[in-house]
Amino acid sequence: MARKTKEEAERTRQQIIHAARQVFHDCGVSRTSLEKIAKAAGVTRGAVYWHFANKADLFFAMREQVSVPLITRLDDLLLAEGLANPLDGIEQALNEFFRTLEERPEVRQIFEIMASRCEYVDEFAAVQTEVNKPALDFLGKVEIAYRRAREGGILRPGLEPQTVALDTWAFACGLFHHLLAGCPDEAWRRRIPEMIAAHIALRR
Numbered sequence: 178m179a180r181k182t183k184e185e186a187e188r189t190r191q192q193i194i195h196a197a198r199q200v201f202h203d204c205g206v207s208r209t210s211l212e213k214i215a216k217a218a219g220v221t222r223g224a225v226y227w228h229f230a231n232k233a234d235l236f237f238a239m240r241e242q243v244s245v246p247l248i249t250r251l252d253d254l255l256l257a258e259g260l261a262n263p264l265d266g267i268e269q270a271l272n273e274f275f276r277t278l279e280e281r282p283e284v285r286q287i288f289e290i291m292a293s294r295c296e297y298v299d300e301f302a303a304v305q306t307e308v309n310k311p312a313l314d315f316l317g318k319v320e321i322a323y324r325r326a327r328e329g330g331i332l333r334p335g336l337e338p339q340t341v342a343l344d345t346w347a348f349a350c351g352l353f354h355h356l357l358a359g360c361p362d363e364a365w366r367r368r369i370p371e372m373i374a375a376h377i378a379l380r381r
Contacts, residue, residue: 189218189220192220193224193225198287202294207296211225232300233304237307243287248314251274251315255319263331271345272373278353279366312346323339
């Protein structure tokens, strides 16, 4: 019976997270109340508070549900031990990130919420630093990969790992924000792997 109760509680928690993602995306975070999320999830307001201390706690749970597995996959590609060519790892990680945005609507929704549907004020004022942390961590990991490429004699002579890591980070952020802005050009989106390949080729 205890096991069943635990499983039911987890199902309810997932219902609430799913509802929060939809309501945050449709209404914006600041205009979303826990009451509205409870109604969308088909549960009581008390059930929401039983699982989550406040809206920010729910926001982080929603984000982590997709970001943690995605970051793990990107790290496996970017920092794999024994990778013959670290530049290939950077290219594969970038392709995996943008492929995930295209193929998994729930992941794209969460990034859209964080980028354009959340005002980082009041109870969310302290959230922005944590939201930005994965992007800054990614910058550090890309720099590690470029350092490995230089140590292996693969990075083009004259390039500094820190500088090219910043350039790759800015390049990826530009693609990311253009896509989330609702880029309607399907042909442009299909060329993202080609653009990534051209970007990395400049470092070989």
